[in-house]
Amino acid sequence: MPPKKPVKKPEDMLPAELRRSMHWLPESSAEERETFFDEAGAFLAGADQKKLRKLPPLMRIKWQLARERRLDDLLTVLAHEREYRASSFLVAGRLRPRVEVPGLDSGSLPAEVVRIQPGELPVRAKATEVLWREGRLVVRGYAFVQNVPADGKALMPRFAWLRQQGARRRVPVRVKQRHELRATRDSGQALHAYDESGFDIVIDPKKLRTGGRWQPGVWQLTLALPSPGVVRTGSVDRTDIGSAGHSQARELADGVRLVAGFSEERMQLTVETPAAEVASHEAAGDALRLNVHVPGTPAGQRPVRLLVEHKGGEFKRAYDVEETPGGGCAADIPLADLSVAEWSAAPTQDFVTTLEFPGGDTRRATVRAGFLPGQYLVPDGREIAVTTDGPGLLKLHDRARQAVVDDMSWTPEGELVLRGGFTGPSEGLELVLRHGKYFEEKSLPFESADGRFTVRVRPDRMESYDGEQSLREGRWYLSFREEGEADRKNDVPVKLRGDLVDSLPLQHRGAARTYTVERRFFDRIFLAAGSPLREEDRGKYRQRRLRAQYVRDREKPLRNAVFYNCYHGRQFSDSPRAIYEELVRRGADVEHIWGTNDQQAVVPPGMRTVEWKSAEWHEALARSRYLVTNVMISSWIKRREDQLFVQTWHGTPLKKMGADLLGTSKANPAYIATLPGRFEQFTYLTSPNAFTTPIMRSAFGFPNEILETGYPRNDVFYREDRDEIAARVRKTLRLPEGKKVLLYTPTWRDDQRFGTGKKFKLDLQLDLEEFERRLGDEYVLLFRKHPKMLNNITGARDGFVRDVAAYAEISDLYLISDVLITDYSSSMFDFAHTGRPMVFFTYDLEHYRDTLRGFYFDFTGTAPGPLVKTTPELVDAIRGLDAVEKEYADRYAAFAEKFCTPADGRATAQVVDRMLEWGKRQG
DSSP states (O other), rough: OOOOOOOOOOGGSHHHHHHHHHHHHGGSSSHHHHHHHHHHHHHHHHOOOHHHHTTTTHHHHHHOOOHHHHHHHHHHHHHHHHHOTTOEEEESSSOOOOEEEETEEEEEESHHHHOOOTTTTEEEEEEEEEEETTTTEEEEEEEEEEEOOOOEEEEEOOEEEEEEETTOHHHHHHHHEEEEEEHHOOOOOOOOOOOOGGGEEEEOOGGBBTTTTTOOOEEEEEEEEEETEEEEEOBOOOSSTTTTSSSSSEEEEETTTEEEEEEEEEEEEEOOOSEEEEEEEEEEETTEEEEEEOOSSSSOSOEEEEEEEEESSSSSEEEEEEEETTTTEEEEEEEEHHOOSSSSHHHHEEEEEEEEOOOOOOOEEEEOOOOOOOOEEEEETTEEEEOOOTTEEEEEEEEEEOEEEEEEOOOTTTTTEEEEEEOSSSSSSEEEETTTTTEEEEEEEEETTTTEEEEEEEETOOHHHHHHHSSOOOEEEEEEEETTOOTTTTEEEEOOGGGGGOOOEEEEEEESEEEEEEEETTTTTEEOOOOSOGGGSSHHHHHHHHHHHHHHHHOOEEEEEEEEESGGGGGGOOOHHHHHHHHHHHTTEEEEEEETTOOOOOOOTTOOOETTHHHHHHHHHEEEEEEEEOOOTTTTOOOOOOOOOEEEEOOOEEEEEGGGGGSSOOOOOOHHHHHHHHTTSSSSSEEESHHHHHHHHHHOOOOEEEOOOOOOGGGGGGGGTTTHHHHHHHHHOOOOOOOOOEEEEOOOOTOSTTSSSSOOOOOSSSSHHHHHHHHHHTTTEEEOOOBBBBBOOOOOOSSSSEEOOOOOOHHHHHHOOSSSESSTTTHHHHHHTOOOOOEEEEEHHIIIIIIIBBBOOOEEEEEEESSOEEEHHHHHHTHHHHHHHTHHHHHHHHHHHHHSSSOOOOOOHHHHHHHHHHHHHTT
16 A cells, blocks of 8 residues: 555644744744744735634634734743643633633634634544443443543533444444543643543444344444534544454354454444354364354355465465365365465464355455464474454464463462463573563563463562562563574564453552553553552643642641652662762651652662652652752742752763753753753752853753762762672672673763654664674673663673663662773763773764764863774773773873862762751751
8 A cells, every 4th residue: 555645734834933933932032032923924914814714723823813913922822832732722602612721811812713613622532441241342431522621510421323334224322421530641631631531332232133133234333422512423442452452253143243343443343244154273184174164054155165365475275165074164275385484484474364155255254253273383483373363354374483372360479370382492582571662671481391381470579680679660562582682573472362362451459550461463462560650640630730739738837858859760879869878877867758750769678659740749849848859850849948959960061951052953942941940949959070060050040059069979989888889789780700890881862762752762883792702701791771762782681791771870880890881971970980991982973062962071182081983993992901091091180180079978978967957957
């Protein structure tokens, strides 16, 4: 099929530069605003007025305000969009609905601008489950009219019906109201609640009969919802997983089946009366025998041939369907005919099967209720799989031997046990659990014998460097992979036997979240780790309400507690950890509260944790006397007069940041405009050195006291027990005795992304095989990519290359490393406290410096080690470290003097002194 042409939207008529100017209007100067109004007026005067009236509602209003040069009102609408979402607005008027924006007098605008046009209040309906109960089909989901709240004050969906295609017949179906918080969360906006939009639609298939008889036909499901001006109708859309993401076939009677499925994402029911179906399969010598069931024996209903076509190939053959003893019939297909792959690891080869009847009529082959999928082994590690799919079509595949689960259960202790068949290699494999969004991987043990495997997963107690922790939120897919393989293209997916898909979802409630075995692409199973947040705390709408509660909680008395925010709750590490440990050492009479994001920070026993963005997290922000963070905070967080807020930050800047990016392509004026307001919330800001202090003033607009103490996290380099810490770290990482350590810490690149979002990928230019070949006898390589980079270093386990991205405290890694390999990462400034050599793998120096970020100083003339561009150059530098250290000794000393002073190991003590002194003054 040719690629679909992009659909043009009415807003495409607006010049891109004008749209950007409007977007940044709140941050623009008076002169820039006047220029925008002049250019917008000239464009609007000559634009097609009919097209302008077709713009989305808020966009119509914005450009009308621009036409009238109403700056204050335009800024009001822009602020509304940023807070709630561009498609969210209030609806006023029951018979003639119009758009309203708080703070804007909609009556001052032309009626055609604010009047809501047909189609601008669409129905949003989605199925979340499709299941059978007592012979009836139940469609569970939610439906609401966009921008019309469904929060208990508004009417619920009252009507639903099925309409037969090509006929006028309608069959009403029952709609039962249900509370569904997910509807509001899925809407992705912060203005309206749709909590009462949940529904259960109950469909009795018998009502689809005509004159008491089953007739083939397709039925469309439609919902009708009351809304201002008119009753609006819509279809029910699918999800991408589970029973609401796949078609389902159900036998209603012998020779009658109902397929509940989706066409172009919309739900429909199809009644079919197949004249024959495949009931079972078996081996017949070197052939695959398909046994065909024929309901009754009227003349002309028995199929005469089975047609098999290699999908995407030239293969197409016919096999006779012959009668078998007992009144049945069958077709034999030589397995050799289905073995079409040209090599053992070739992609799956699919076949389309069709039954041909007397007279030449044909019909795709479907399977009968009770059909049991299976596999037949063929040479070269391949198998012929006989299975089915959601609509119940017969599926034949020539594929690499796959793992198929046929038994699964949760134990009372929270262990997921999966058992199944796998006739692939019995040795040299590992089982990988891979996150579908963040690409994080975990290697799992498994048992294998006699073509069977058993996997046991305890998702609440996964091993980590810091101790046991739960799986992070998201979908985790299981695959078998050759041990040490760096490419996942030959992964063997773990699937579920096709006849067992109705047994899903399989759920278990863990200590703080729900774990669910579910499926995608019909039979590809995954383990979903739910959010540790309560449903009542999730989504933009509820987060807005929690922020309002935060404002109210700020009026309540403070608790003598320290609330820590470390990397947005991802770790127990860095300067916040150092401050916590110093307070504990001193026996300070304070409660310690650590914010954890998705339970990924492993904290010491006894410390209280609050889940990121939960109600408890907001309350701790509002009522803790001391707040400590090492990252940016949201602009709505406001320090109370009786609160102390310490910003420790987390690096010496090489790359430009904050307001110093203005005038570059990486500048975000809206974000930069918020920096002074955010940073004025901090009582103290720690600086690592005299070089960084003025940059913090210019980049962040920080108005309060800067403590030029050095970073508390770097005190570890001057501790008397640093050698004991290093020995413990080596043991934790299971590093071999006698091996030196290379630490590689590449930073992220703005232009290396997965798609267009904020998922950055590792631009791996390092030849790891050559690295191991030339350095593996003497070194191990610890690979610590930046947290923003999602893809793993696949195949890194306990050999030469070790992925230590999950090791929380990077200063521990500095302590055990003999050489640092980095590029433009701020790790160079911290590692310089060790005095050990550094080599800079700067293969893209000119592009990074001149195009992506820009530097605060001459990096090439200041770097305390060689800058290399290729793996051979990097290897040579490491093998010649004696010469490197000698050549760069003076530059290294100057670098340390500039960026590692203070260097007395007292940063933490000084910061804590100031905190406690402040506390005493508060009484």
